[in-house]
Amino acid sequence: MRSKIVAGNWKMNKNQEETEALLAELSAKLPDTAAEVMVAPTFVNLASAVRDLESSTIQVIAQNMHFAESGAFTGEISADMLLSIGVQTVIIGHSERRAYFGETDEILAKKVKAALAKNMRVMFCFGEELEDRKSDNHFNVVAGQLKNGLFDLEAEAWKNIVLAYEPVWAIGTGETASPEQAQEMHAFIRKTITEAFDANIANTVSILYGGSVKPSNAVEIFSKPDVDGGLIGGASLVADDFMAIVKAI
Numbered sequence: 001m002r003s004k005i006v007a008g009n010w011k012m013n014k015n016q017e018e019t020e021a022l023l024a025e026l027s028a029k030l031p032d033t034a035a036e037v038m039v040a041p042t043f044v045n046l047a048s049a050v051r052d053l054e055s056s057t058i059q060v061i062a063q064n065m066h067f068a069e070s071g072a073f074t075g076e077i078s079a080d081m082l083l084s085i086g087v088q089t090v091i092i093g094h095s096e097r098r099a100y101f102g103e104t105d106e107i108l109a110k111k112v113k114a115a116l117a118k119n120m121r122v123m124f125c126f127g128e129e130l131e132d133r134k135s136d137n138h139f140n141v142v143a144g145q146l147k148n149g150l151f152d153l154e155a156e157a158w159k160n161i162v163l164a165y166e167p168v169w170a171i172g173t174g175e176t177a178s179p180e181q182a183q184e185m186h187a188f189i190r191k192t193i194t195e196a197f198d199a200n201i202a203n204t205v206s207i208l209y210g211g212s213v214k215p216s217n218a219v220e221i222f223s224k225p226d227v228d229g230g231l232i233g234g235a236s237l238v239a240d241d242f243m244a245i246v247k248a249i
């Protein structure tokens with residue numbers, strides 16, 4: 001059985017007070033759901049978020065981490081630091097990290113391995129740019145990102161992987177992949193993993209869709225058989241919108 005997951009990536013939004021307020025609202029409004037619900041506040045508010053959600057089933061996850069254990073990496077955060085405050089899951093490979101912070105496939109592969117070595121759960125993000133889709137190269141790009149980031153892992157490691165397919169052209173743009181485009185790519189991802197590993201891994205890994213998911217389109221996107229939930233940016237900053245998306249799953 002694949003986990004259904006709805007995760008909110010808050011990016012560089014919400015100060016301490018706003019974080020507390022949004023978490024309180026989310027806890028109060030969380031519907032009964034079998035899905036895993038996660039939020040990723042900024043690093044400075046992670047520890048307090050874990051405390052604030054102590055009695056909630058909402059999980060606090062990190063937006064990023066460094067691959068090194070410790071040392072001279074000014075401004076960076078290690079897996080051990082996250083674990084020490086009770087954060088077990090980390091987003092790796094978000095397109096904004098790739099585009100604005102120069103995170104290459106090689107760096108991301110190191111981050112994935114570093115997190116898995118500490119028994120963390122990794123939410124690995126990937127997806128094509130608009131030009132890739134226009135030139136019909138989107139399947140190649142996605143296959144390449146998966147291969148470079150994840151395909152030299154041991155089969156056993158996949159139990160701690162969640163995938164988030166996020167076409168870059170749909171992130172924060174208000175444009176969404178159609179449910180059919182999302183389904184087509186998610187099925188392709190499972191086929192690619194089956195070829196590289198096996199059908200069991202391909203069929204048990206959760207694959208989230210991300211890219212302008214909103215209350216108005218979530219039901220249709222989540223109704224597709226290979227879509228196991230969503231990674232939500234903008235709409236995760238508004239409690240009623242995020243909870244409507246949680247209800248949609």
Ligand code: PEP
Pocket residue numbers: 009166170171172173174210211212213231232233234235
């Ligand atoms: C994201 O940043 O992962 C994302 C999907 O953002 P948005 O929902 O705002 O498009």
